[in-house]
Amino acid sequence: MLEVKDLHAEVDCTPILKGVNLSVRPGEVHAIMGPNGSGKSTLAQVLAGHESFKVTGGSVAFDGKDLLTLAPEERAREGVFLAFQYPVEIPGVSNTYLLKAAVNAIRKHRNEDELDAIDFLKMFKSSMKLLDLDESLINRPVNEGFSGGEKKRNEVFQMMVLNPKLAILDEADSGLDIDAVKIVAKGVAQFRNDNNAVVIVTHYQRLLDYIEPDFVHVLYDGRIVRSGVKDLALELEEHGYDWLKNSDA
Amino acid sequence: MSFTEQHPEFLKAAGGPDWLGELRNAGIARFAELGFPTTRDEDWRFTDVSPIRQTAFTPAVPAGADVAGLLQGSGGSDWPGHHLVFVDGVFTPDQSAIGALPAGVRLGGLADILAATPELLQPHLGTGAAVNGNPFTALNTGFIRDGAAIFLGDDIDERVTVNLWYVSTGATANAVTQPRTLIVVGRNGNFTVTENYVGPGDACYLTNAVTEIILAENAVIDHTKMQLESETAYHIAAMHVHAARDSRFKSHAITTGGAITRNTIKAQLDDENIECTLNGLYLGHGRQLVDNHTCIEHAHPNCNSSEIYKGILDDKARGVFNGRIHVRQDAQKTDALQTNRALLLSDDARVNTKPELEIHADDVRCTHGATVGQLDEAGLFYLRSRGIDAETARGILTYAFACEAVTDIESQPVRDTIEQLLIGRYRQL
Numbered sequence: 238m239l240e241v242k243d244l245h246a247e248v249d250c251t252p253i254l255k256g257v258n259l260s261v262r263p264g265e266v267h268a269i270m271g272p273n274g275s276g277k278s279t280l281a282q283v284l285a286g287h288e289s290f291k292v293t294g295g296s297v298a299f300d301g302k303d304l305l306t307l308a309p310e311e312r313a314r315e316g317v318f319l320a321f322q323y324p325v326e327i328p329g330v331s332n333t334y335l336l337k338a339a340v341n342a343i344r345k346h347r348n349e350d351e352l353d354a355i356d357f358l359k360m361f362k363s364s365m366k367l368l369d370l371d372e373s374l375i376n377r378p379v380n381e382g383f384s385g386g387e388k389k390r391n392e393v394f395q396m397m398v399l400n401p402k403l404a405i406l407d408e409a410d411s412g413l414d415i416d417a418v419k420i421v422a423k424g425v426a427q428f429r430n431d432n433n434a435v436v437i438v439t440h441y442q443r444l445l446d447y448i449e450p451d452f453v454h455v456l457y458d459g460r461i462v463r464s465g466v467k468d469l470a471l472e473l474e475e476h477g478y479d480w481l482k483n484s485d486a
Numbered sequence: 487m488s489f490t491e492q493h494p495e496f497l498k499a500a501g502g503p504d505w506l507g508e509l510r511n512a513g514i515a516r517f518a519e520l521g522f523p524t525t526r527d528e529d530w531r532f533t534d535v536s537p538i539r540q541t542a543f544t545p546a547v548p549a550g551a552d553v554a555g556l557l558q559g560s561g562g563s564d565w566p567g568h569h570l571v572f573v574d575g576v577f578t579p580d581q582s583a584i585g586a587l588p589a590g591v592r593l594g595g596l597a598d599i600l601a602a603t604p605e606l607l608q609p610h611l612g613t614g615a616a617v618n619g620n621p622f623t624a625l626n627t628g629f630i631r632d633g634a635a636i637f638l639g640d641d642i643d644e645r646v647t648v649n650l651w652y653v654s655t656g657a658t659a660n661a662v663t664q665p666r667t668l669i670v671v672g673r674n675g676n677f678t679v680t681e682n683y684v685g686p687g688d689a690c691y692l693t694n695a696v697t698e699i700i701l702a703e704n705a706v707i708d709h710t711k712m713q714l715e716s717e718t719a720y721h722i723a724a725m726h727v728h729a730a731r732d733s734r735f736k737s738h739a740i741t742t743g744g745a746i747t748r749n750t751i752k753a754q755l756d757d758e759n760i761e762c763t764l765n766g767l768y769l770g771h772g773r774q775l776v777d778n779h780t781c782i783e784h785a786h787p788n789c790n791s792s793e794i795y796k797g798i799l800d801d802k803a804r805g806v807f808n809g810r811i812h813v814r815q816d817a818q819k820t821d822a823l824q825t826n827r828a829l830l831l832s833d834d835a836r837v838n839t840k841p842e843l844e845i846h847a848d849d850v851r852c853t854h855g856a857t858v859g860q861l862d863e864a865g866l867f868y869l870r871s872r873g874i875d876a877e878t879a880r881g882i883l884t885y886a887f888a889c890e891a892v893t894d895i896e897s898q899p900v901r902d903t904i905e906q907l908l909i910g911r912y913r914q915l
């Protein structure tokens with residue numbers, strides 16, 4: 238589904254990604270770990286199409302399409318979703334409005350009929366319940382004044398409503414209390430199926446206790462220096478990243 | 487013929503009591519003395535009115551254009567309340583809709599009330615907007631003839647709602663109208679008023695309006711001005727507010743029309759415990775110039791004022807905001823807040839903004855902030871990452887920016903109309 242090959246990217250002429258390789262197949266869950274500043278969010282944002290990052294080499298194929306030539310909205314319509322590490326506050330635009338606009342843009346792209354208000358309500362209801370999100374929160378301006386945890390749950394809510402093929406969750410678990418981590422995990426579990434895939438960027442084992450990854454990768458200084466199965470995450474939790482510094486990728 | 491040259495003819499035709507003649511003479515004399523302002527005048531530094539000075543304006547002759555169509559197009563024709571319609575400056579009863587009025591309320595065309603009961607007007611006319619340093623106010627005073635006059639006596643329980651429609655037909659080339667609005671709200675009164683200026687697509691004319699508003703003790707006024715003039719017209723307006731103890735005045739000034747627009751608002755807080763809100767939203771494109779000058783006089787203790795002005799400028803449009811807050815020595819416990827935010831949608835749009843705080847009391851809280859910027863890139867990317875195309879995302883963010891300036895309008899139908907206008911302009915979906 239996703240083939241990242243030797244991806245290089247820079248910001249303001251500073252190289253950040255220095256040759257990332259990543260292959261994700263339908264039905265898989267991948268975890269990406271790595272120290273602060275190693276480029277995890279950069280990778281996520283580059284995949285979503287953020288224009289501040291300049292891709293200087295490599296390729297990204299998504300369902301056989303060249304993802305790098307697509308605008309952010311086109312990627313979203315093709316089925317790429319990014320849950321932001323730092324969700325953006327948008328004063329004056331309600332969550333529901335954003336989602337309606339997004340859902341209909343995606344449906345239009347797929348030549349499907351636009352949904353009306355009642356369809357949306359139905360669509361939102363079960364996810365809201367699962368994620369323990371209040372109706373008032375859903376009607377408030379996007380992320381404005383949301384607590385850290387509410388913002389993260391809201392990202393997962395959007396993922397569930399938009400139902401992408403590939404969901405990239407950038408630290409969806411950071412700053413969450415223990416119950417909230419479980420709630421986010423429930424959301425992801427509900428979302429998963431054999432036809433979609435999830436890439437989870439995280440610093441902690443906690444979330445992975447609930448969503449078992451098929452693969453764990455360590456991003457270090459712009460490269461994936463180690464890939465393994467779920468035990469790698471436990472190893473990292475125990476030893477940190479220092480032991481990887483001298484090892485070969 | 488210049489305005490001064492037209493004046494004797496005007497006086498003869500207009501007639502009226504001696505005191506009014508004197509007021510008009512004082513107005514035109516002051517105007518003759520001051521002349522049109524130039525950019526050398528501090529108050530007009532960024533607003534060059536030479537196109538107005540160079541045009542030979544003639545008095546508008548009311549014409550039977552499609553007034554109903556223009557009103558319909560404004561989106562406000564079915565707002566609740568009484569509707570007073572003025573065609574090319576002249577009160578037009580058969581376009582108006584005035585329902586039953588509570589006892590103690592008097593309203594209608596200024597000329598009619600002047601003819602019937604001039605003593606009602608005499609104590610007020612020209613006191614709110616004195617013949618002062620503003621040449622356009624002096625000019626309007628020189629040519630006072632028609633407009634709206636609204637009086638609410640003391641202790642009227644019922645809320646009174648009035649919509650004023652100043653319609654320019656553009657039938658006379660280079661026509662000028664100088665409407666005068668006088669609103670006097672008695673003790674404990676509760677009044678909602680919209681003041682609307684409408685014109686056809688491409689007519690060249692000048693509206694030079696003066697509005698005087700007087701609030702007695704504990705009176706409440708919610709005022710909205712919707713300026714939808716032709717984009718080739720000139721709109722100069724001054725609003726003078728005098729507020730008494732415990733009164734509350736709220737105004738929203740929405741500007742979308744006019745090649746050159748200048749709104750001057752002066753709010754005089756004449757006693758204690760007054761609340762004054764002056765909000766505004768201006769939208770400019772092409773080569774439009776929109777200038778908002780506000781001045782709030784805090785002369786007594788315990789008054790609050792709050793001011794939020796927002797502008798959205800595209801193409802080569804220009805914006806000017808000058809917000810003066812004057813806190814006199816006696817005005818302790820003043821709480822004054824001022825925000826001015828401008829959104830520039832193109833590289834060639836510009837805004838000049840200047841807060842002007844003059845504070846002579848020590849126990850006060852005055853804050854002001856001004857920002858000028860483009861749309862938030864992070865917000866844009868966020869929306870796009872959800873599948874919304876760049877153009878639509880820009881529209882959504884622009885609409886949201888504008889909406890914040892009108893959420894405080896109390897009348898839901900008025901707010902709806904303005905939001906609809908903003909949707910039409912920025913948020914096609």
Ligand SMILES: Nc1ncnc2c1ncn2[C@@H]1O[C@H](COP(=O)(O)OP(=O)(O)OP(=O)(O)O)[C@@H](O)[C@H]1O
Nearest residue numbers: 248249253272273274275276277278279280289322
């Ligand atoms: N817009 C930007 N301008 C300048 N530098 C940037 C920008 N975005 C990222 N960087 C730099 O790129 C590097 C990688 O940042 P990135 O956010 O991808 O790290 P991360 O692995 O997600 O870290 P964390 O675990 O702290 O979230 C950092 O050194 C960061 O300072």
Ligand SMILES: [Mg+2]
Nearest residue numbers: 277278279322
């Ligand atoms: Mg990060």
